[in-house]
Amino acid sequence: MSAALHDPRAFLCHLYDTAVQRALPALNTAAHLPPPPDTEGPRRGRTVVIGAGKAGGAMAAAVDALWPAAAPLSGLVVTRYDHVPPAYRARPGRIEVVEARHPVPDEAGRQAAQRIAAMVQGLTEHDLVLCLVSGGGSALLSLPAPGLTLEDKQAINRALLKSGAAIDEMNCVRKHLSAIKGGRLAALCAPARVVTLLISDVPGDAPEVIASGPTVPDASTCADALAICRRYGIALPPAALAGLESGAFETPKPGDPLFHGHQVHMLATPQQALEAAAEAARAAGVEAHILSDEMEGESRVVGQVQAALARAVARRGAPFAKPCVILSGGETTVTVQGQGGKGGRATEFLLGCAIALQGQPGVHVLAADTDGIDGLEDNAGAIVTPDTLARAAALGLKPPEFLDRHDAYSFFAALGDLVVPGPTYTNVNDFRAVLVN
Incomplete structure (x- = not known):
C-alpha cells in the first residue's frame, strides 16, 4: 500500500x-514579461502597472522583483483585504497595492478603480501598461457606469451572488454596468500598448470573463446582460435598466482598433x-x-x-x-x-x-x-x-x-x-x- x-x-x-x-505568480511571471520601453531618446516611455484580483498583491510583488532596477516602474493594484503577501506588505516595492472588499464591492474598491482610471490618462504610444488580472477583480475594480451608484452595484452584486447564476453570466452583467470593465480600461489607456497578464479562475479560461475583462474586447451585449437579469429575477435601478435597454452601456467589441498591438498572457490556469x-x-x-x-x-x-x-x-x-x-x-x-x-x-x-x-x-x-x-x-x-x-x-x-x-x-x-x-x-x-x- x-x-x-x-x-x-x-x-x-x-x-x-x-x-x-503551481499557480503562484512568483513562479509563473518571468516568461511573460515584455521588455521595458526605451528610457532615452524620442521613443522614451514609461511602464505603468495596474490591475485587480485576489492574486493582485502577489502578482505586483512578482513584477516588481523581476523588473529591471534601472527601468522606471510605477502603478497601482487592488486586492482583497488581507491578501497582500506579508513580505511585500512589510517592504513595499514600486507598485502600490491597496485592499478592498470582495465579493461585494466597497468604497475602497471604488476609489482604487477611480485612481487607476486617472493614472492611465495622458499616456503615449511609447508607454507600456502592464495589467495584472486575476479572479475577484470584478468586485475589487468597481467603478459604476454613468448614472449608477456604488450602492446600486452592491445590491446587484448581492442579488447575483444569491441567484445561482454562472460566473460568465454574473460577469456579463457586471461589465455592462461598469465604467472600467469589459474592455473599457484598455480604452482609457489608449494609445499606450497594453500587456495583460492573467491568472484564470473561470471555466474555459476566457480572458473576457476573468475579472470581467477590463482590458480585452467583449463579445457579449447589453441585451445579453438584460436577459440574464430577467432570467434570475435581478432587480435593476432605473439608470441600469435604461442603459441596458438603450445600448448606452455597450462594451468595446472584438476587432475594435483600440486593441491593436495589445497582448494577453495566461500565467496560470485551473x-x-x-x-x-x-x-x-x-x-x-x-x-x-x-x-x-x-x-x-x-x-x-x-x-x-x-x-x-x-x-x-x-x-x-x-x-x-x-x-x-x-x-x-x-x-x-x-x-x-x-x-x-x-x-x-x-x-x-x-x-x-x-x-x-x-x-x-x-x-x-x-x-x-x-x-x-x-x-x-x-x-x-x-x-x-x-x-x-x-x-x-x-x-x-x-x-x-x-x-x-x-x-x-x-x-x-x-x-x-x-x-x-x-x-x-x-x-x-x-x-x-x-x-x-
Whole structure:
C-alpha cells in the first residue's frame, strides 16, 4: 500500500498545496514579461502597472522583483483585504497595492478603480501598461457606469451572488454596468500598448470573463446582460435598466482598433493546477484521474454526482481501479434560499457529497478554494471522511438541516474538519480531490 494512503488527510492536503503552488505568480511571471520601453531618446516611455484580483498583491510583488532596477516602474493594484503577501506588505516595492472588499464591492474598491482610471490618462504610444488580472477583480475594480451608484452595484452584486447564476453570466452583467470593465480600461489607456497578464479562475479560461475583462474586447451585449437579469429575477435601478435597454452601456467589441498591438498572457490556469496535483499523486504511488477543470452547477448536486462516482469505484472498481484519486475544478454555484447560513461553494459541495456517500468505507474527499477563502469565511474548504456522518450523529448534528440552511461551515467546524490555510495569494478556483482506496 502506498504510504500516502496511511494518512489520507495529509495526502489530500498535499495535493491541494501542490495545486496552489503551481499557480503562484512568483513562479509563473518571468516568461511573460515584455521588455521595458526605451528610457532615452524620442521613443522614451514609461511602464505603468495596474490591475485587480485576489492574486493582485502577489502578482505586483512578482513584477516588481523581476523588473529591471534601472527601468522606471510605477502603478497601482487592488486586492482583497488581507491578501497582500506579508513580505511585500512589510517592504513595499514600486507598485502600490491597496485592499478592498470582495465579493461585494466597497468604497475602497471604488476609489482604487477611480485612481487607476486617472493614472492611465495622458499616456503615449511609447508607454507600456502592464495589467495584472486575476479572479475577484470584478468586485475589487468597481467603478459604476454613468448614472449608477456604488450602492446600486452592491445590491446587484448581492442579488447575483444569491441567484445561482454562472460566473460568465454574473460577469456579463457586471461589465455592462461598469465604467472600467469589459474592455473599457484598455480604452482609457489608449494609445499606450497594453500587456495583460492573467491568472484564470473561470471555466474555459476566457480572458473576457476573468475579472470581467477590463482590458480585452467583449463579445457579449447589453441585451445579453438584460436577459440574464430577467432570467434570475435581478432587480435593476432605473439608470441600469435604461442603459441596458438603450445600448448606452455597450462594451468595446472584438476587432475594435483600440486593441491593436495589445497582448494577453495566461500565467496560470485551473487545468495546470490539477495536472500538478495529479503528478504529485502519481509520485506518491496513487493513480490520478482529472474529470474536468470546467465543472459547474449547484454545489450540492455536483457533490452528489461525485459521491456516486466514488461509490462505484469503491464497490465495483469502475470506471477507475482503486486506489485512485479523482480530481476536478471549475466554479460551482450556491443558490441561496432564505437568509442563508455560513459557508461557500466548497463546503456546500462537501456536505452534499457526505450525505450521498452514506459513510462509504475507503472514501475521503477534500474540496477547497485555491485562494484560501471559501465564500466569506476563514476556511478554504473542508474534508469528508468515511466516519463523517457517524461523528456528526454522535454530536447530534443533522446534515440535511445544515444543507437546507446553507450552513455547511458550521457543520464541518463542529467536526474539526475545516481546511484553513489562510490566503494563498493566487486563485485558480475550486479544487476537489476524491480519494478511493
